[in-house]
Amino acid sequence: MPTFTIVAGARPNFMKIAPIIHAIQRQQSSHPDLHFRLVHTGQHYDKKMSGDFFEQLNIPEPHANLGGGGGTQAEQTAAIMVAFEKELMENPCDLVLVVGDVTSTLACSITAKKLCIDVAHVEGGIRSGDLTMPEEINRMVTDSITDHFFTTSEIANENLRKSGFSEDKIHFVGNTMIDTLLANLPRFQQPEGELFDRLESGNYFVMTMHRPANVDQEHKLKAMIQAILDGTGDLPIVFPVHPRTAKNLQALGIQDPRLHMCEPLGYLEFNYLVKNAKAVITDSGGITEEASVMNVPCITLRDNTERAETIHLGTNELVGTDPAKLKPYLEKIMAGEWKQYQGIPLWDGETADRIVSILQKAYSA
Incomplete structure (x- = not known):
């Protein structure tokens, strides 16, 4: 037994x-x-x-x-x-x-x-x-x-x-994370609220940041968000904020009419946003896996990754934690020239x- x-x-x-x-x-x-x-x-x-x-x-x-x-x-x-x-x-x-x-x-x-x-x-x-x-x-x-x-x-x-x-x-x-993703694709649901009603499919970015290398140094966090704003045209950026990041953002007073910070979202709501986004900017490993399988362009704000298959066969690119390196990647996304998902075995x-x-x-x- x-x-x-x-x-x-x-x-x-x-x-x-x-x-x-x-x-x-x-x-x-x-x-x-x-x-x-x-x-x-x-x-x-x-x-x-x-x-x-x-x-x-x-x-x-x-x-x-x-x-x-x-x-x-x-x-x-x-x-x-x-x-x-x-x-x-x-x-x-x-x-x-x-x-x-x-x-x-x-x-x-x-x-x-x-x-x-x-x-x-x-x-x-x-x-x-x-x-x-x-x-x-x-x-x-x-x-x-x-x-x-x-x-x-x-x-x-x-x-x-x-x-x-x-x-x-x-x-x-x-x-197994992809098991969950594929099983729940038909159940994804738009988050409630006026912000989400206004979003047009394929015409907004989703962003997440929580790693110390990105959010614990005030000048670096501010520079990173500014670089993202500079490189995304006039498109909205939806930013479900991790609790540790929220404190730092509040202290910095970062605000922009295109930057929409919100509470962390449920699984079905968050992945609805990712599936319909123009691209994802993140420092989370798991999101790179989900974005790849959904064939959504993904930028990873880290200097290394434990999920190299998302780069070789997925839609992920490892950009690093230097805000100055973002520009060419964002230009590629805005031009619609990003790579496609190739399929990851099993x-x-x-x-x-x-x-x-x-x-x-x-x-x-």
Whole structure:
């Protein structure tokens, strides 16, 4: 009777676990002995950053919420580890499944292994090579103790081979985030409000920024937004603002009639905006994946990426964090000369079924 504990903690996790839960639920009709327990670490506790996703993606209410939000990264990691250890001791399982690269992923994988419980890492093997990113440390530490890697690309597979992991641990399955995207395309919905009523399809930009390299230095943040305004003609820019960015923007007093800052949006609303945008400007890795599959031009404001396949085969370009480098890329978008999506192997909407099939074989007696 295999039992899997599935961990989610932050906004990107929910898109990745939803199809896995749905795949398990489909299997349960023919395999009633297959059980899962969903644990929300509470890393993101704002409703827009967390709660709405459970409703929109049809994820069941978590069996447990560890309440690990707030504080520094060290405080958050410690709080999640203490609470998750108690959770696992009270509810033993055969395997803990973690996704992505957030603090919860690191904390729960370490806790599981110290209790001699197997760990599966969905999105294992991706690397940016940038140790100043907390996510890169989370990936490396999690992968160092993982039993099953579920990978999104051949690049990730090769990273794991170079680190000495055997082929039988590496399962190239695709991208569960794209499972969620493709399943929900028909359900995307326009956000409510006068701003969104006025937007014309293909005639606005969507922007997101939250990484310290972009938002923590006042002069740089101001210069970046000015460069974006200068290079986007007279088109509106919709900017759902991450909480950490909002504070910095408020302090700077940045305003422009074309720059429309709004609260974080739900999954269905945000991806509606991306799907219908002229282009996306972001420093988020996940958005580059979604934009690529929807064939929407994407500019990444980072000096490195752990998702190189979105550049080689997708619609993403890595521009960097220097505002001066933006101009030629924006000119290309405005001229309609951007590259097209080429198709990324196994990003086909069936990744979660592959994962559950592999786990079922591995853990069924």
